[in-house]
Amino acid sequence: MATGQLFSRTTQALFYNYKQLPIQRMLDFDFLCGRELPSVAGIINPGAEGFQKLFFGQEEIAIPVHSTVEAACAAHPTADVFINFASFRSAAASSMAALKQPTVRVVAIIAEGVPEADAKQLIAYARANNKVVIGPATVGGIQAGAFKIGDTAGTIDNIIACKLYRPGSVGFVSKSGGMSNELYNTIARVTDGIYEGIAIGGDVFPGSTLSDHVLRFNNIPQVKMIVVLGELGGRDEYSLVEALKQGKVSKPVVAWVSGTCARLFKSEVQFGHAGAKSGGEMESAQAKNQALKDAGAVVPTSYEAFETAIKETFGKLVEEGKISSVKEFTPPQIPEDLNIAIKSGKVRAPTHIISTISDDRGEEPCYAGVPMSSIVEQGYGVGDVISLLWFKRSLPRYCTHFIEICIMLCADHGPCVSGAHNTIVTARAGKDLVSSLVSGLLTIGPRFGGAIDDAARYFKDAYDRGLTPYEFVESMKKKGIRVPGIGHRIKRGDNRDKRVELLQLFARTHFPSVKYMEYAVQVETYTLSKANNLVLNVDGAIGSLFLDLLAGSGMFTKQEIDEIVGIGYLNGLFVLARSIGLIGEITDMINSFITMLLKAELLVVPS
């Protein structure tokens, strides 16, 4: 490795595995630094192509998306950094593919949990081909004022607080990505700021090591001092010790190795990072701190004194006149994202859609305030869910049971009704399930199934106005309207619809009042006297009984009942029920159609 600067203000990266936030954060950083060229040239998203829209300051830009590493590299030959946000399962393969591209010079691997053997292959390839691997298991790194990898350095506020939008004089390298953010702050407090910061990642074998970057920093003229934060476990720090002893590092190094507390643990201990494992004495933080100190690094007595050590070392450089003053500037304001501005209470935005029936914001979705777990645990049925989502209340069990009976009774009625017919024809024409279903549902209306609402409306109006069945039927006749809910193509007075009987039996047993149904029966008695096929049909029975449900349950105001009947909830019940049957017709059709084709083929085969 060694050599010098990895990045510049014109460095562009390819970003593997589309992640909106880290890319946007890179572009925001670019804008903050006054970069003219966005730092992400292209995105690789396996299996996808096209563009992704992102913000560059106030403007929206379209970043090309490629489906393979090779295609992206061919399209963006000047992008020499590869930022890999693949999962630990696929990170090694995609990183190797990137390393093999002649245009790629630096690969940063974010995933934690890349197998050691895979990482070793990457290390070997990178060494042989003079390339740099940062990570795995890292947040990445940053060159102040020039280029930032992914999520490095956290929020924009933090980047501004740490003055990372312009270069300082300190090179920083650590294992921990989380702690690197802390150190950017510390270094900004006591020096003129970071020039470059790299987190090498917490794995046993990081792609590039602490000493790799220290030696590189030593070659960058703008870096005047180097800060190193190491960790117990592994022997990486000793290659830095060797480099110091051999005089390969001419700039002051302030170092601290964390993990001195490991000896307090009674048994072997593995801290958060894979590499942070207490092993032999050599790998202990104490031994490494001592070795670094002996080799000439500035090593404090504890982390608490780290900041002072950095401050004093920087102070000496200032005294020696080695630090030229940094050109300060005020970075431009990054336009705030709407959702963040809303969260902080700075702006408000009207909602596009309002839903008052269900809520998916909490730990589990709620239907009309009832959490999903109660619905399942308390054995709620489809009727209960309908009452929650349609009527926004929990109805008594007899009501929801009645709803369920209606759905079961109306689920199907053979192939010879318009809905089933249309569905079957559509399915036979080779259309998909949704198209076939919808073509059937669209026939629901005044002639087919859609009379429940009308029946309810007219029965309610007549009953509430105190019309006798005679007055009601005759007034309808005068207006030229057939009484909805009365009449059947096949059923007769002496051959009643079994479904109607079942509904009536249930209601008589469970409903507190069945006045609307009784009224419908009186109407039927009168119509039967006119013609034997003018029986109360299923629509009429459900329509009238629903009125009894609404009125008798005591759960609805008069106004609410009018609304429910007016909007057409009750036809919804029929649509819902018949969808079950229509889907059945479709699957039946697909199966029998295949059988038919097979038979047809058999016929054409000459015997």
Next chain:
Amino acid sequence: MARKKIREYDSKRLLKEHFKRFSGRDLPIKSAQVTESTDFNELAEKEPWLSSAKLVVKPDMLFGKRGKSGLVALNLNLDQVADFVKQRLGKEVEMGGCKGPITTFIVEPFIPHDQEFYLNIVSERLGCSISFSECGGIEIEENWDKVKTIFVPTGATFTSEVCAPLVATIPLEIKGEIEEFIQSVFALFQDLDFTFLEMNPFTLVDGKPYPLDMRGELDDTAAFKNFKKWGNIEFPMPFGRVMSSTESFVHGLDEKTSASLKFTVLNPEGRIWTMVAGGGASVIYADTVGDLGYASELGNYAEYSGAPNEEEVLQYARVVIDCATSDPDGQKRALVIGGGIANFTDVAATFNGIIRALKEKESKLKAARMNIYVRRGGPNYQRGLAKMRALGEEIGIPIEVYGPEATMTGICKQAIECITAAA
């Protein structure tokens, strides 16, 4: 996480199951595992050699030097093995400063032998090093100068030329067998994602290499591609790591969530307790208390990270506070709620769970004369810190609160000053 030690039984099981793929012949090793739940009759039925052969039994607990510690019994029959196990199962032993009960044994045929070879393979950054010696066995350390080591770079082919320095001095009639054995074991090592493998010793049975003692470590991050090859593998906790009920409760929480929740009691009577966000930062807080000279007062190591939700933080904080406030003795204590400057964790949101726990435990905190020190930065930290300050006033417990303007570990110093100040 990464390198995990596995039991000798599993090392040998993997070797036996996969050896043929690399050498073309079976490796006729036999071994059986014995734990508290083992029924010797059932085991003897499954492994008939147990009833006919003379046996060796030893603890299989991830520690070495068993022979030197008198924990290996040779030349026994199965009844004697059962007796040996019965006398030691669940008994605590001390090995290298770690105390713990013996829970698992390995039983194998007793192989009388006079030759003892040493083989060791370690995965390193740029390849693997392979060590071999003709003078293996329990005196290996005394004979360390006879151990030969070669380095095989990543991607290089392990040819006879590469292997030659290892086997240069051994008699010609066994050289071929041993060289082939080392090559097969090395191929298996790489194929199964071993990171460490040691046979000390292996011997020759009917002229063929036969491992008597074996240690292994696997890279558990490679589990996703090896779960079939590894079979039912166990990654036991390091020897001597016995979890208290509070520690296992947190361990259980940790297993259930995608976040990370760690809790280890170091000294139940300690007067400085910590609850720190972030893997790197939590270690540094514990370090700092120790480096400032108060390791003996440090009650615990505790880390939460990876954005645990409020409920998880609440349950976690309850455990930490319960331990920190147990057995009040009239002396002041300190609770350090620390953390670095978060990248993207919403500080106010994670503090909600801690604040709820602190409110619940108000009286316990007061009884223990607890002083609380908070330091944290990151998104929304102003709101989080303000809530903490308000809590102090609300429940009347001394709370000092700092943001990113203060050093990360400054509150460790304050905690020490608090507990050392005259009461």
